[in-house]
Amino acid sequence: MGKRIDVKDLNVYYSDFLAVEGVTMTVEPRSVTAFIGPSGCGKSTFLRTLNRMHEVIPGGRVEGSVRLDDQDLYAKEIDPVAVRRSVGMVFQRPNPFPTMSIYDNVVAGLRLNGVKGRKALDEAVETSLKGANLWNEVKDRLKKPGAGLSGGQQQRLCIARAIAVRPQVLLMDEPCSALDPISTLAIEDLVNELKTDYTIVIVTHNMQQAARVSDRTAFFNLAATGKPGKLIEIDDTTRIFNNPKERATEDYISGRFG
Ligand SMILES: Nc1ncnc2c1ncn2[C@@H]1O[C@H](COP(=O)(O)OP(=O)(O)O)[C@@H](O)[C@H]1O
Ligand SMILES: [Mg+2]
Numbered sequence: 001m002g003k004r005i006d007v008k009d010l011n012v013y014y015s016d017f018l019a020v021e022g023v024t025m026t027v028e029p030r031s032v033t034a035f036i037g038p039s040g041c042g043k044s045t046f047l048r049t050l051n052r053m054h055e056v057i058p059g060g061r062v063e064g065s066v067r068l069d070d071q072d073l074y075a076k077e078i079d080p081v082a083v084r085r086s087v088g089m090v091f092q093r094p095n096p097f098p099t100m101s102i103y104d105n106v107v108a109g110l111r112l113n114g115v116k117g118r119k120a121l122d123e124a125v126e127t128s129l130k131g132a133n134l135w136n137e138v139k140d141r142l143k144k145p146g147a148g149l150s151g152g153q154q155q156r157l158c159i160a161r162a163i164a165v166r167p168q169v170l171l172m173d174e175p176c177s178a179l180d181p182i183s184t185l186a187i188e189d190l191v192n193e194l195k196t197d198y199t200i201v202i203v204t205h206n207m208q209q210a211a212r213v214s215d216r217t218a219f220f221n222l223a224a225t226g227k228p229g230k231l232i233e234i235d236d237t238t239r240i241f242n243n244p245k246e247r248a249t250e251d252y253i254s255g256r257f258g
Helices: 043-049 080-086 102-110 116-130 151-164 183-195 208-213 239-241 247-253
Strands: 006-015 015-029 032-036 060-068 087-090 169-173 199-203 218-223 229-236
Touching: 006 043, 015 043, 015 199, 015 218, 032 043, 032 208, 043 169, 043 199, 043 229, 080 087, 080 208, 087 151, 102 116, 102 151, 116 151, 151 169, 151 183, 183 199, 183 208, 208 239, 218 239, 229 247, 239 247
Parallel strands: 015 229, 032 199, 032 218, 087 169, 169 199
Antiparallel strands: 006 015, 006 060, 218 229
C-alpha cells in the first residue's frame, strides 16, 4: 500500500474558469504532505483532481497528468470509480451516513464492492476501527447510529470507512476544522500512524498542524481574486517553515500575508 503521486503541468477548470494552473509535484509514498495557502487558492480543487472527484462537478475538467506509480489516472481506459476506491477521501465536516450504524458505516464501501461474508465484514470493522483509533470507544455499540458519536469520533469513523477498502492514498481536506483541540490531536496522532501504510495528503489552514503532522509542505497562492491558484513551492516541512525559497511563502507563514 501507499503509492507515489506524480502530477505534471496540471490545469484545473470550472468550465472556462482556470482555478488552478500549472501544478507539477511529486507526493512521496508513505509520507504526509500538507497543502497550505490562503482561502480560494485552489487547495480543495486540486486535491479533488487526485481521485477524479473534480470532474463530478458540472464543467469540472483538467489538462495535464496525474500518475499513481506508473498508472495515468486520466487515461481513457481508467475507471474513475476504481480510482476513487484506491484514493480515499476524508472531508472537512465528518459525514457518516446518519441513519446507518457504526458497523454499517465502516463497511459501506466494502458492501458496494460486493463483499458479503459476515466474517470478512466483521474483521474489516475491527481492523479499520482499530486503525482509526476508535475501536475501544465503540466496540460495545457497533449497532448504534454513527450520528450518535461526538464530532471527533465521527471524523475517526469516516477515516475508518475510508481505510476499510484499503486505499493506496488518503486525501484529507481540512479534516480537523470542525473539531475541538483534543479531537484534533487525536486525528493528528492517527495521521502520523497511518503514514506507515498510506500516502497521505492533508489540506490544512492551520500552520501549526502542517508543521506537526507533515513531512513535506506545499504552499499554494493566488495573485488576485479571479486569477488561478498556483503551487509556489513544495519542500521538506522544516525547510518551508524555517527557510523557504520564495518570498511569498515566507510572508504567508509569518503572517505578513495580504
Ligand atoms: N463548484 C465550483 N464551481 C465554480 N468555481 C468553484 C467551485 N468550487 C470552487 N470554485 C472556485 O475555485 C477557486 C478555488 O477554490 P477552492 O479549491 O475551494 O480553494 P481553497 O480550498 O484553497 O479555499 C475559487 O475561486 C473558488 O471560487
Ligand atoms: Mg478548501
